[in-house]
Amino acid sequence: MARPLLRGDRLLAAREAVGLTREDLTLALGLSSPSRIKVWESGIERPRPRFVPKLAAVLGVEPLSLLDVDPDDPPLAALRVAAGLATNEMGAPGMSVMTYVRLEDGRPGSEPTDKVIAAIAAVLRIDAALVQSAIRRSRSDHPAETSLR
Missing domain, CATH: 1.10.260.40 (lambda repressor-like DNA-binding domains)
Incomplete structure (x- = not known):
């Protein structure tokens, strides 16, 4: 996205x-x-x-x-921008910037670990459940995911 x-x-x-x-x-x-x-x-x-x-x-x-998103169902990128952070500021212990970027882009793949979810939540200062929901939303916006439907 x-x-x-x-x-x-x-x-x-x-x-x-x-x-x-x-x-x-x-x-x-x-x-x-x-x-x-x-x-x-x-x-x-x-x-x-x-x-x-x-x-x-x-x-x-x-x-x-x-932002041009549904505030009740934002993708991960919107949560990052709302927090005022650039993608290169999303690295954290247990999570590389590239891991974060893959999740924000909604690329299909393995599910993020609880440790990665917690790392994102900590950087964004939001609840882990909101991060999980945003990752799902990001994946639903990804062209590869929507073409599989």
């Missing part, structure tokens, strides 16, 4: 709902120019993952609500 996109329309709606201007949001995030917010809202560019939880905190919304 490709990295979940920040939905510009959701960002704009959330910003307007709390009465912030682009300039206000720029200052709150420590950015140099409101044009960055404008290109995010228009969908021309997407922010780096580290900005997603910061945006959500300033706007008073959940990070997943800003």
Whole structure:
């Protein structure tokens, strides 16, 4: 699965709902120019993952609500982006970055061990059950899995 996109329309709606201007949001995030917010809202560019939880905190919304995923059934990539992490930040004791990437991509294969699930949950600071559900969702989005149905 490709990295979940920040939905510009959701960002704009959330910003307007709390009465912030682009300039206000720029200052709150420590950015140099409101044009960055404008290109995010228009969908021309997407922010780096580290900005997603910061945006959500300033706007008073959940990070997943800003992404183009179902917040009630997010894939693993969305949980990572909502946590503000890049894929290269997902290594942990007992789990390589490549192991994580294979799971995020939804590649078919062996089931992740409890140790790997726990490692992902620890890095993302979420419940292991949510990680397991997200891995299943990622696999259901994978072209090889959907072609087998």
